[in-house]
Amino acid sequence: MRLSQDAFAPYGSVLRRGDPVRVNDGFATRSDALADLACSDPSARLCLSLFDVGVRPAFIVISELERHPYSAQVFLPVSPCRALVVVAGTTAEGDVDLDTMAAFIAAPGDGILYAPGVWHLGLTSLDRAGQFQMATWSGDLPDTQIRRLDRPFTIDGSASSVLAPEPDESAAR
Template sequence: MSSDTGVPVSEASAHVLRPLTADAFRRFGQVLVTDATYTVNLGHADRTDLLTCLAHRETAPQLCLSHFDVRPMALPATITELEAHPYTAQIFLPISESRPVVVVALAGPDGRPDPHSLAAFLGAPGQAILYDAGVWHAGLTTASAPGRFLMAMWRGSRPDTVVEPLPRPLVVDLAG
């Protein structure tokens, strides 16, 4: 049997997607829920505050705000590479109802993804994801339905996106 990239499943490591919770994700960053709102502007707007700090390790950075239209990933799915941003945290804020697929790893002693720290999560609609600076993660995707997200991170004077192939492909799937 082969995965969606043609890699034999027997040659890939496997992870079951588990629920994305603040406690389970703490060592990689933060999970923020966008459901606590209050009315502002004389009743003309509802405001949701996400209490977090978008950390950066650069002097004189600029805030970069991007919009992502994300296509869903068919499960089981094969992850072959991760990316990291060594100098800044990165946050994805949902602006549609979707379930993000979140695959992360800590940096090993050599700075590359530590395969022993790999974790895979399935987010709930309304959850925002903040990756700490230097945390390795798969490109943003969703399960079953397209999603729309705003992404914010700092941009400084040095390149801040590093992509690294995994030593073995990682197959992620729902429990079952």
């Protein structure tokens, strides 16, 4: 589904840059995307990274998700590409809540803010290589957790619309 603020609200925020403003004596333009970058690790410092993202194959197998329980994470596009955004909530036990799993297509200018604790697929481009500026917090607490899914899901990146579980090979036996 197309990424929208309302549909993505349970998982974080969609960031879109505002109108450009001339700055630096007219020699530059600035477009802001405001975000609440939450963090519950008092030792954390802001970490800025640049991600160079390649295009995944047309059929994208999702076998694991990651989350950051103590900090939000923001991705802002530097070069345009359509991004696949797969998210899920967290169960009371801290695992991936498959009942809340959702897939979105981010337009080339869309930024993503994952709320703390939201399970998500690593950054994924659907149509061309892209660059993203990432901002998160980095501190003493272990803030990256990865979970392998019991049953992988496949998304047809060429259709970019369907989230379907992989066939259960054990059922065929």
